[in-house]
Amino acid sequence: MKFFIDTALLSEIEEAASLGILDGVTTNPSLMAKVGIQGQEAIYQHYKKICDLVDNNVSAEVISTDFEGMMKEADALAGIDEKIVVKIPMIPDGVKAIKKLSGMGARTNCTLVFSAGQALVAAKAGATYVSPFLGRLDDISMDSMEMLGQIVNIYQNYNFQTEILGASVRHPMHVITAAEMGVDVVTASLKTLKALFQHPLTDVGLEKFLADYQKSQK
Numbered sequence: 001m002k003f004f005i006d007t008a009l010l011s012e013i014e015e016a017a018s019l020g021i022l023d024g025v026t027t028n029p030s031l032m033a034k035v036g037i038q039g040q041e042a043i044y045q046h047y048k049k050i051c052d053l054v055d056n057n058v059s060a061e062v063i064s065t066d067f068e069g070m071m072k073e074a075d076a077l078a079g080i081d082e083k084i085v086v087k088i089p090m091i092p093d094g095v096k097a098i099k100k101l102s103g104m105g106a107r108t109n110c111t112l113v114f115s116a117g118q119a120l121v122a123a124k125a126g127a128t129y130v131s132p133f134l135g136r137l138d139d140i141s142m143d144s145m146e147m148l149g150q151i152v153n154i155y156q157n158y159n160f161q162t163e164i165l166g167a168s169v170r171h172p173m174h175v176i177t178a179a180e181m182g183v184d185v186v187t188a189s190l191k192t193l194k195a196l197f198q199h200p201l202t203d204v205g206l207e208k209f210l211a212d213y214q215k216s217q218k
């Protein structure tokens with residue numbers, strides 16, 4: 001399973017990369033706004049800084065909602081760095097753009113996916129990644145794990161090459177259940193990624209090993 005970090009904060013990306021388990025970064029307009037990056041030029045410069053921190057896979061989202069606009073933006077975003085994956089919303093013009101871009105060999109991430117049907121369409125269009133949103137479905141009392149299971153089954157049935165990227169991940173159990181299903185990638189906050197490392201018995205056990213070592217040295 002690949003781990004992406006879901007942030008535009010450079011310090012968090014650096015910290016996650018230093019742990020040695022990071023495979024990429026996802027951002028979205030809300031995350032860019034959160035770190036105070038405004039205006040296209042500043043946003044593109046920030047993407048470049050993010051690309052310099054990781055080996056591959058930096059999802060950068062288009063703002064346009066029409067086919068022509070998305071194609072233009074995709075070209076500009078892909079021009080920033082070869083690590084950029086163009087993130088495109090699951091709307092009819094978005095699907096058209098994904099189909100066109102995949103035919104041109106460009107990598108895409110189909111975002112704002114909330115159903116198995118939408119994921120099926122994204123795969124048919126040739127998206128590199130499909131991003132089903134887990135937490136936001138749970139927030140409206142819908143079963144995100146049921147949707148994720150459906151997507152895994154459908155993709156296996158037809159051997160689709162589109163990778164499933166669990167997004168809107170809120171806690172470690174989202175990651176673990178996704179991993180049990182064989183989901184390809186998750187994108188999560190630094191907090192959630194670090195929570196995967198933790199277990200109280202690890203801390204207690206380490207404390208005891210170190211105390212026993214100290215005693216044996218006296």
Ligand SMILES: O=P(O)(O)OC[C@H]1O[C@](O)(CO)[C@@H](O)[C@@H]1O
Nearest residue numbers: 006026027028131136167168169
């Ligand atoms: O519900 P949240 O936590 O805002 O997450 C939204 C998700 O959308 C994305 O844009 C999809 O890649 C991610 O950045 C994020 O995981």
